[in-house]
Amino acid sequence: MAPEQVAGGAAAAAVLVLGTVLALVLRRRSGRFRAARSRGVVSAADEAAEGLRLTAEDIGAPLGERATLLQFSTAFCQPCRATRRVLAEAGALVPGVAHVEIDAESHLGLVRRLGILRTPTVLVLDARGAISTRASGQPRKADVIAALGRAVQ
Amino acid sequence: MKVDPRGQRFAAAITTVVLAAVLVSASPWLLALQAVVFAVGAGAGVRHSPYGLLYARFVRPRLAPPGELEDAAPPRFAQAVGLAFSLVGLAGYLFVGAWLGIAATAAALLAAFLNAAFGFCLGCEVYLGVRRLLPAGRAA
Known part of the structure; x- marks a missing residue:
């Protein structure tokens, strides 16, 4: 040879071995909610300055009364459609929750500010628009409901 | 337009085998054939690519109807990414050096393998990351 x-x-x-490892890691992390940051004593102004608190103006739609499921999607995103359905179903179970889907490409400023790298990325906002938790990749319905439970407390 | 996601996995599996064969044989001609397949998939849509036609002709009639259809845009974009990598690979094998051919083909193999084995669309995943690096464009 x-x-x-x-x-x-x-x-x-090497590609087949590395690819398998990579896929298993991605699959484990995909769709898991993690805290936006440790919940210290942060003033509302600080939160807004760091981009952790979003307004209706930022997302181009009114915030939910108790919580908002904010989904970032692109046209070239395979799991975005399934994610939309999961969020709609989970949101319907909790009163006062809005589901807002944003085209990441036409909101690159917001995407950069929030450090979003993949689609779908789902942010769970509380009633004030503060980011409670986030997940990239398609989340499971039970995890979305649990995350909503924490956000509406 | 919608496509059968199982057709995508089928096409990705053939692509995986072809790209692995390109690496083992170091044959630019086989890579050129795969580049043509990528070009047809990106230009005319994945349903019209040779592997898509194979699936529609020989595999789909033996399966139950798909449980869910998928948007055609993400896999089409991924075919364009595959085309870009295989063109770089061709340039490597033919003009620059085998190292470039191997590197570019290996990258395309990774994407095809992840799609075939795990249903993971690497080209789609990197889309937003690449888009973020470009000038703001129509950013709001």
Whole structure:
């Protein structure tokens, strides 16, 4: 075998092994909600300054009375459609929850401010618009309901 | 337009085998064939790519109707990403050096393998990341 064939075969084997590891890690992390940051004593002004608190103006739609499920999507996003359905179903179970979907591409300023890298990314906002928790990747319905439970407290 | 997601997995599986064969054989011609398949998928839509036609002709008639259809835009975008990588790979094998051919083909293989084995669309995932790096454009 020529050297480039040996190197190519080794590269193929490495890609299959690394790809499997990568996929398992991504699958584990995908859709898990994590706290936006530790809940210290932060004034409302500080929160707004850091972009942690969103207004109706930011998201282009009124905030939910008790909580808002904010979904960032793009046109080239496979799990966004399924995520939309999960959020709609979970949101319907809790009164006073709004579901807002934003096209990430036409809100790049907001995307950068919030450090959003993947779609779908789901933010759970409380009644004041403060980010309670977030998840990237398609979340499970039970996790969304649990996250809403924490946000409306 | 909607497509059968199982057709995407099928096409990605064939792509995985072809790209692995390209790496093992170091054959630019096989990579050129795969580049043509990517180009048709990106240009005309994945249903019209050769692997999509194979699926529609030989596999789908043997399966139950799909439980859910998928938007055609994400896989089409991924085909365009695959085309870009295979063109770089071709340039590598033919003109620059086998190292570039191997690197670009390996990257395309990773994307195809993740899609075939795990239903994970790497091209779609990097889309927003790439878009963020570009000038604000029509950012609000």
